[in-house]
Amino acid sequence: MNEPSASQPLVIIGNGIAGITCARHVRKRSPRPVVVISAETDHFFSRTALMYIYMGHMKYEHTKPYEDWFWVKNNITLVRKYVVRIDTEKRELHFDDETRMMYGDLVLATGSKSNFFGWPGQDLKGVQGLYSYPDLQRMEADTQGISRAVVVGGGLIGVEMVEMLHSRGIHVTFLVRESEFWRNVLPAEEAALISRHLREHGIDLRLNTELKELLPDAQGRVRAVVTSQGEEIACQFAGITVGVSPNTEMARQSGIACERGILVNEFFETEVPHVYAIGDCAQYRTPPPGRRAIEPLWYTGRFHGETLALTLTGKRTAYQPGPWFNSAKFFDIEYQTYGDVKANAAENEKAFYWEHAGGKMSFRAVFDAASQKLIGINVFGIRLRHEMFDQWLREGRTVSHAIEHLADANFDPEFYRTFEHEIARAFHTQTGITITPRPKSLLRIFKRPQYS
Ligand SMILES: Cc1cc2nc3c(=O)[nH]c(=O)nc-3n(C[C@H](O)[C@H](O)[C@H](O)COP(=O)(O)OP(=O)(O)OC[C@H]3O[C@@H](n4cnc5c(N)ncnc54)[C@H](O)[C@@H]3O)c2cc1C
Numbered sequence: 193m194n195e196p197s198a199s200q201p202l203v204i205i206g207n208g209i210a211g212i213t214c215a216r217h218v219r220k221r222s223p224r225p226v227v228v229i230s231a232e233t234d235h236f237f238s239r240t241a242l243m244y245i246y247m248g249h250m251k252y253e254h255t256k257p258y259e260d261w262f263w264v265k266n267n268i269t270l271v272r273k274y275v276v277r278i279d280t281e282k283r284e285l286h287f288d289d290e291t292r293m294m295y296g297d298l299v300l301a302t303g304s305k306s307n308f309f310g311w312p313g314q315d316l317k318g319v320q321g322l323y324s325y326p327d328l329q330r331m332e333a334d335t336q337g338i339s340r341a342v343v344v345g346g347g348l349i350g351v352e353m354v355e356m357l358h359s360r361g362i363h364v365t366f367l368v369r370e371s372e373f374w375r376n377v378l379p380a381e382e383a384a385l386i387s388r389h390l391r392e393h394g395i396d397l398r399l400n401t402e403l404k405e406l407l408p409d410a411q412g413r414v415r416a417v418v419t420s421q422g423e424e425i426a427c428q429f430a431g432i433t434v435g436v437s438p439n440t441e442m443a444r445q446s447g448i449a450c451e452r453g454i455l456v457n458e459f460f461e462t463e464v465p466h467v468y469a470i471g472d473c474a475q476y477r478t479p480p481p482g483r484r485a486i487e488p489l490w491y492t493g494r495f496h497g498e499t500l501a502l503t504l505t506g507k508r509t510a511y512q513p514g515p516w517f518n519s520a521k522f523f524d525i526e527y528q529t530y531g532d533v534k535a536n537a538a539e540n541e542k543a544f545y546w547e548h549a550g551g552k553m554s555f556r557a558v559f560d561a562a563s564q565k566l567i568g569i570n571v572f573g574i575r576l577r578h579e580m581f582d583q584w585l586r587e588g589r590t591v592s593h594a595i596e597h598l599a600d601a602n603f604d605p606e607f608y609r610t611f612e613h614e615i616a617r618a619f620h621t622q623t624g625i626t627i628t629p630r631p632k633s634l635l636r637i638f639k640r641p642q643y644s
Contacts, residue, residue, distance in 0.1 A: 297468070
């Protein structure tokens with residue numbers, strides 16, 4: 193296989209956060225031709241904002257971070273087509289309209305797809321997952337005028353779907369396999385806090401409950417779900433949100449090595465020369481320290497895209513993501529997690545947990561029992577500063593340091609009530625260690641938050 197010349201296009205399949213970030217960063221560093229292909233939409237949009245379109249807070253146009261002229265101006269060619277196969281020998285893509293395109297380097301940024309586990313009735317009208325813009329359009333059409341819905345699967349997309357339906361006055365039954373909402377990820381206290389919160393919003397939360405089948409009406413539309421307990425729950429819409437899987441089919445059929453995701457090394461290289469994979473579809477052969485092999489997350493896709501762009505423009509760079517971070521929202525309660533907070537603490541770990549009397553805010557610090565070094569933080573209802581925890585985790589700071597300097601990590605506006613003293617008192621009660629929280633340092637007061 194010949195080496196590609198600088199004039200041969202870099203072709204990226206997928207116009208999500210990973211593919212588009214890669215395209216933009218390559219363009220910043222190089223004039224080489226860049227083509228981005230997607231079958232889903234003409235332009236990049238924020239997948240995480242899909243719920244706000246349904247809830248009427250935004251229009252689709254508002255979810256596009258760049259104006260449509262941006263791509264022409266930056267000489268990034270957008271192609272709206274579906275790739276059915278890659279001929280990796282000839283470095284050629286085959287489209288479903290039987291046309292072809294040559295590439296110099298190829299980036300697979302094909303994202304995820306919703307899981308369906310073969311339930312009877314899963315193909316009925318009114319039964320769907322939520323991943324793509326067409327999914328949102330289908331949900332919009334199929335929930336017009338309905339009064340009852342069931343959402344199956346208690347993860348982050350599930351709770352968003354519940355909130356979306358609830359915002360339209362639709363009664364929602366939420367089937368969750370675990371003993372509390374997201375108990376497979378959250379420690380017991382936080383899982384209980386969110387479960388309670390969902391119920392307070394009027395959600396019919398069914399714990400320890402799984403889907404068995406979906407029943408049709410005479411028109412072939414869902415009329416009820418049957419649970420693992422044999423209960424029949426009437427509904428006119430069923431959201432299936434039992435996780436996502438890397439979208440690998442086309443790569444797999446083209447002979448590119450995959451396990452659950454498309455296998456890559458720390459440079460995002462697949463086994464095939466000049467073919468890379470990033471974002472949700474990629475699976476590290478050896479995950480970076482403290483990270484998972486597959487990370488279907490917005491931030492991860494962005495970092496992947498930025499890092500790969502360096503390699504593609506002559507600065508071969510390994511991916512070094514640093515401590516894990518994620519955030520979400522459960523109705524009106526914000527959640528942030530830093531480092532490694534397990535659903536059940538490991539033997540070498542200790543945890544400090546504070547919950548506000550109102551039951552809507554909490555703070556957990558997990559630390560090494562011997563060294564007291566921070567391992568992870570969970571916070572609900574209080575906004576903390578990502579960069580601060582990232583720094584403390586990288587520097588190996590102790591839990592006491594974090595409690596003492598918590599004001600520096602506070603991201604809530606100045607006039608919000610703060611809880612550093614209350615948290616320090618709870619820390620004393622639980623650990624016997626007395627800490628006097630320091631006021632926010634002047635540097636933090638004057639440093640404006642950085643949004644990106
Ligand atoms: C409702 C929802 C809420 C979310 N909320 C959060 C959140 O709060 N925080 C967070 O971190 N993450 C969140 N996520 C996850 C996050 O959106 C994804 O991790 C991220 O968008 C994945 O980006 P990506 O670039 O890897 O792939 P994608 O955005 O999936 O883009 C892949 C694109 O490739 C296209 N494609 C695939 N195969 C082909 C082909 N053969 N030919 C042509 N085009 C193809 C697809 O159609 C798609 O447009 C959420 C996801 C959803 C669905």
